[in-house]
Amino acid sequence: MRKRNGFSGVQRRIFPIFIREGRDLQQQEVQEEKMSGTRRRFFQDAAIFGAGLLGMSKSLEAQAEKPMRMRPREANHLDTPATGAPLPMVTPDLTDLPHEMDGSVKVFRLVAEPVKRKIAPFKNIDAWGYNGSCPGPTIQVQQGDRVRVIFENRLPESTSLHWHGLEIPIGQDGVPYISQKPVAPGEKYVYEFTLHQEGTFFYHAHSAMQEMIGQIGFFVAHPQKEYKPRVDHDYGLMLQEWAVLPSNTVPNTAAMEFNWLTFNGVSAPMTTPLLARLGSRVRLRIVNLGMDHHPIHLHGHQFVVTGTEGGRAPESTWYPMNTVLVGVAQARVLEFEAKYPGAWMIHCHLPHHMMNSMMDLLRDRQIETADQTDMKAMSQMASLAKSVPFEHVHHAPIAQNAESVPGFPQDAFMEMGMDEVVAKPETYGLPKNWSAGMMGMMTMVRVLPEKEYEAIVARKKASGTAIEHHQES
Numbered sequence: 001m002r003k004r005n006g007f008s009g010v011q012r013r014i015f016p017i018f019i020r021e022g023r024d025l026q027q028q029e030v031q032e033e034k035m036s037g038t039r040r041r042f043f044q045d046a047a048i049f050g051a052g053l054l055g056m057s058k059s060l061e062a063q064a065e066k067p068m069r070m071r072p073r074e075a076n077h078l079d080t081p082a083t084g085a086p087l088p089m090v091t092p093d094l095t096d097l098p099h100e101m102d103g104s105v106k107v108f109r110l111v112a113e114p115v116k117r118k119i120a121p122f123k124n125i126d127a128w129g130y131n132g133s134c135p136g137p138t139i140q141v142q143q144g145d146r147v148r149v150i151f152e153n154r155l156p157e158s159t160s161l162h163w164h165g166l167e168i169p170i171g172q173d174g175v176p177y178i179s180q181k182p183v184a185p186g187e188k189y190v191y192e193f194t195l196h197q198e199g200t201f202f203y204h205a206h207s208a209m210q211e212m213i214g215q216i217g218f219f220v221a222h223p224q225k226e227y228k229p230r231v232d233h234d235y236g237l238m239l240q241e242w243a244v245l246p247s248n249t250v251p252n253t254a255a256m257e258f259n260w261l262t263f264n265g266v267s268a269p270m271t272t273p274l275l276a277r278l279g280s281r282v283r284l285r286i287v288n289l290g291m292d293h294h295p296i297h298l299h300g301h302q303f304v305v306t307g308t309e310g311g312r313a314p315e316s317t318w319y320p321m322n323t324v325l326v327g328v329a330q331a332r333v334l335e336f337e338a339k340y341p342g343a344w345m346i347h348c349h350l351p352h353h354m355m356n357s358m359m360d361l362l363r364d365r366q367i368e369t370a371d372q373t374d375m376k377a378m379s380q381m382a383s384l385a386k387s388v389p390f391e392h393v394h395h396a397p398i399a400q401n402a403e404s405v406p407g408f409p410q411d412a413f414m415e416m417g418m419d420e421v422v423a424k425p426e427t428y429g430l431p432k433n434w435s436a437g438m439m440g441m442m443t444m445v446r447v448l449p450e451k452e453y454e455a456i457v458a459r460k461k462a463s464g465t466a467i468e469h470h471q472e473s
């Protein structure tokens, strides 16, 4: 087994002290033995999972006897970048901003403008963003690049662009009145700088209310020298929160109570699952710009934080975690080995961030938390289903005497399946009613054995949803 893909690599990261200091080899061997036991079990699980999900278990059993084989530079990207080129980050539910070259300068065109965003199948909001997108399109460059951003303001008020975390000349810092004149509606402004850093950054308007109505986007600087260990998948998630009153579309940017929580501008179950090939190494970059700090939790796998908004962190600072607090204006970069097959949740663990606004859905038909009967609730759900795209109105079982129990209902009646309306290649093969378990600031990483992974990639290709990157050739 090649070290890069094998568990010896994982082991190096899990037990760095034994290995780095070259001592206690016996203990290392014990761990190695434990690992191979884990590996056996994990292949058995893989075979069972494969058989259950898509009925493609034949070659999996054979695979279980062989070491995993990884393609070089495989990725969530269908077109593998040329050797030596950085693996681009994929920002699900958003696009990348293309660029053109002016000599050796990478030239981007960014337009600030109002954006209508569907954040759930039954909820549209009037946000502001860039180039028709909220958050704005992802900018990806490489450390050392000379970057020019031709910025145009099509908002009804003045704005500017701040490059969060970049060490660039003061004239490029984008703070109104301090480092530049505000860019008036209809005006253009050109930002240009050379990037000496690597890491996960972002751009945003440097005005509080504009930030809260959505004016932010990823700015990723890939390192000149590839990070070690290299990853097979690289994903970005932008955290935002919105206060939108029932029957309204305009977020209240002064509110402190948020009822819509989004990853990359959409609430679960509209968030597109992240795909990871079983045995691959996954990087996840998370940026937060809102009024709350979000503890982001990954199910089923431990990860290490390999970087912050300040760039790559030394390996000596990495330690196992499964929940990372992403504070406001911070970036946290996680990496993990996708070892266990399944659809594993990634979500903010603040309970109120794990749901969408029932108030907004139900409007005046809000289910009261007292004096409620199953039949009444179901009839409310049924009338709701006429105006919103639920495919099935039902709920998990409740006790016969439920209504006599103080506190009932809590989560009963909250489950609304809408598998069909949010279906896309990445949701293919998920269990029926999966969408009823997904709400708010939530997505999942689907760790898939080879054949299942390939089946979904084929569906993405067929549906034309394959993500294309604008790599220099």
Ligand SMILES: [Cu+2]
Binding pocket: 292, 293, 294, 295, 348, 349, 350, 353, 441
């Ligand atoms: Cu949260």
